[in-house]
Amino acid sequence: MDKTACDGDITRIRQLNEIGIALSSERDHDALLERIFTSARELTGADAGTLYTVNAEKQQLSFAIVQNDTLNIHLGGLSDPVGDQFPTISLHQADGSPNEHLVVAYTVLNDCTVNIEDAYAAEGFDFSGTRQFDQATGYRSRAFLTVPMHNHEGDVVAVLQLLNKHTADDIDGTFSQADQHIAESLASQAAVAITNQRLIAEMQALFDSFTRVIATAIDAKSAHTGAHCRRVPEATLLLAEATHRSTRPEVVDFHLSDGDRYELKTAAWLHDCGKVVTPHHVMEKSTKLEGLFSRLPMVEARFAAKQQALDAAQLRAELEAYRQSQPFADRERQRFAAQQQQLTDDIAFIRQANTGGEFMHDEDITRLQAIAGKTWQDADGQQQPLLTADELENLCIRRGTLNKNERKIIEGHMTATLDMLNELPFPKHLQRVPEYAGGHHERMNGTGYPKGLTREQLSLPARMMGIADVFEALTAPDRPYKAPMKLSQALTIMGRMVEDNHLDPDLFAVFVEEGVYLDYAREYLADDQFDTVDTASLPGLPATLSV
Template sequence: MDTAKLKAYMAQEHEQRAMLESLLNRLSDLNEIGAALSSERDINHLLESILVAAKRITNADAGTLYLVDAEKQVLTFEILHNDSLNIRMGGTSGNPIPFYPIALYHDGKPNLAMVVSYSVLRGETVNIPDAYIAEGFDFSGTKNFDSKTGYQSRSFLAVPLRNHEQEIIGVLQLINAIDATTGGVKQFSKDDQQLLESLASQAAIALSNRRLIQQLEVLFESLISLINTAIDDKSPYTGGHCERVPALTMMLAEAANRAKTGTLKDFNLTDKDRYELKIAGLLHDCGKITTPVHVVDKSTKLQTIYDRIHLIDTRFEVLKRDAEIEMFKGGKTNAEYEEAVHRLDEDREFLRHCNIGSEKMQDGDIDRVKLIAKYQWHNERGEQADFLNAEEIENLTIRAGTLTAAEREIINHHINVTIKMLEALPWPNHLKRVPEYAGGHHERMDGKGYPKGLTRDQMSIQARVMGIADIFEALTAKDRPYKEGKTLTESLSILGKFKENGHIDPDLFDVFIREKVYLTYAQQFLKPEQIDMVDERRIPGYMP
């Protein structure tokens, strides 16, 4: 073999070796890309990653990713990149794509004139060396774009995205394969085509899986919303609670996430953590679906199906009638009669006030209720009886609020039901802690809460966050049956005392004030008259 042939042979062998090495590198890239695509959770990031990967393994200058809108029978522009023109549209760029969708059919006939619609309708790859001399496709739009921008769209490669059910869900179109040696535009090679077809297959499956997961998440959250709607609609007084607590929970969690000092400096939320906490917040009161409405809606101490204070009003009228009869019979003077009526009217107003339950009852008030209870009257059967029965006394002497101890226990039982319901669900790994977060919002830092009597060290930060959110929402809620929504100053003063007595997490409370989470929440959910000027220096227990 002469020298010239030997050199030619060696050059050819070197070129083949370089081509093989390049192909192996691209195959390795393809494997890495496939792994990356399968782990991407965000749809926009995923779509962008698909296009970037497609351009990378084929060394393409530009590309567009379209998705099929089966209902409208069009291809929608999702991502558009052009390196030479420095164009980034769609996806995470924040720049909208101004082009109209591409119709797959015109008047019921398949649109085979466009490369991408042809690729979708025929389910085939389209590889065009030079659009300016190609026949069979309409490149008028492309040439119009080129004339306006000075770009030259020459080589085209369009590959349909086919999912695991063999449905075509989109199409990748690349433009202008760049020669790595000369920098000029060349045709997409067979290797380019095969690599892109492999990528398209992986991308379609990754996209379908992400869409399926997203659809399942939407379905799951819709079912949660359905439960919360049923809970809130059971009572006009708690409507919105299941919406407001999760919102406030996330506000405080994000504020804690920003903390750079103190015990919260190592608290960091990932997107998965946020989603887990969001779901826990949405489900924190799911057990209330079993709570009787008459207990939830008990707006006064004597309310059952109706407010029984009116029955007691009737009894007072009977006593006043009896006093009047006694006066006519000569058993009472007119002055004694008027004094008796005045006393009965005062007692009636007193019991009406007790029935509201808006203020904490003192020992003297309780004694007065018991004294009135001993009045004698003739009931509807004509029998002499005590003015109040034991059940009425129990209700009217409730020290705070409108619920008896038994009724309070019924309300409190919702958290046991919540935990039982949530622990029965087969949670995936990224949602494993939902029962713990949701089930801990009535625990206290000093271990005196319920249902498990956990202490601060036994609770996650997320559960402690939810505890503060639940209390503050209740204090400021404007739809409770037994009270008006408190102002910010009133609510923060109470919350500060809760910090001092070991009820809530002290560090989270300070973040709640310092980061003005309370104000962000108030501006979104409270009435203007509740949003007063807060002097943070006077909030009990607050450490700036």
């Protein structure tokens, strides 16, 4: 071998090594295919060619990249898509026999390289399609080098087909054994890169599906939180994108990369994963007297028994008056009627108090305490309170339906969330998932949970999730203890939470200024929740708000 040829081989080997290193670091699929194909053509001097991908399930080959420098054709990869102008190639004919008359199918079926010097003179293969292409374009397809590409299991995942080698005189040169070896070496490295990329994509798809399965399971566990775990990620990402494009000085340094978006989205999907350990009867507590079962019928039964006792007492009094030949006094009849009416009013009040709500006034609690002080006579003749201490405690809940112990249990889902997420070996690009997911119940003044972190200790994404979580909860249509709020009411409550130093003021300003609430509402809220929002009068907003 002369020195020039030897130097050329050394140069190509060096190029092959450099290409292998570059392929291993490429993350974009289309860019990877383009790099593989362009490198193969450069190393072999090919004027044109095609990169096919194999669909093992359908037993088909698809055109991924088509290039021809002479005809100025560049399709696939990072260029325009191939489209339907190049149909798929079946590996088997209609009768099930192997489609070995096409050279690219032959390469896959027999797992071998095919090097053809002249397609017009070759025997055993059908190049009629090639001749039609040449006739239509004026091109002369001559030399074909077709190389299979294998994955780590030995399956052919793609085919590299090179066409017409450039020579000093023209583009009709044939591919040498050295060209074939270098193409096979590149195909081997490229197949590893494609396989790695495919495995990474499959692992990511599996992980994404896993996070969604957890969220779906939590939503399915509670009919009263509906699609909360699915809606919060949407609200969070809407706010993150709005913050990314905002020009407000307070958030102008916040920027989102694709990796940041994925990390935040993953955290949002997992933000309530700890609810899998929350007892069902606590999570599903839609009324104050609900537990493992509803205790309201027991209360109603006591009132019914007391009413029957009053009816019986009145009948006995009337009978005694009759025996003594005396009229039954009207004042006595009125007294019994007033007692019956009071019982009717009291049980109606208890039913109303049991539903929960945004706030219970002091006079309501005083009335409940007075009712609890009354008694009824049980089957053993013993006097028992109309309301037990536990029933009174629950009915006196000022907001919502959860008592203090139950609220602690619910709040415990955040500790469970952090425990679960901290057990997962998140890769480098997802290291902040526990911090983002674990901070959405923290408050800016440090009175939140589970860690009591302050605004300065929370990242912007964690604070975003807090706003998204509150907004979704206020406007959710599936909470049995309250009607879904209109936009103006929800934003007013959130503004007050900003004033109380619970929600981040800068992000709330972005939430309103960039119309995040409207983008979310158009997708998830009912028509009757839309109303006019006077942003100028909303609490918690700076005077410089621009809407």
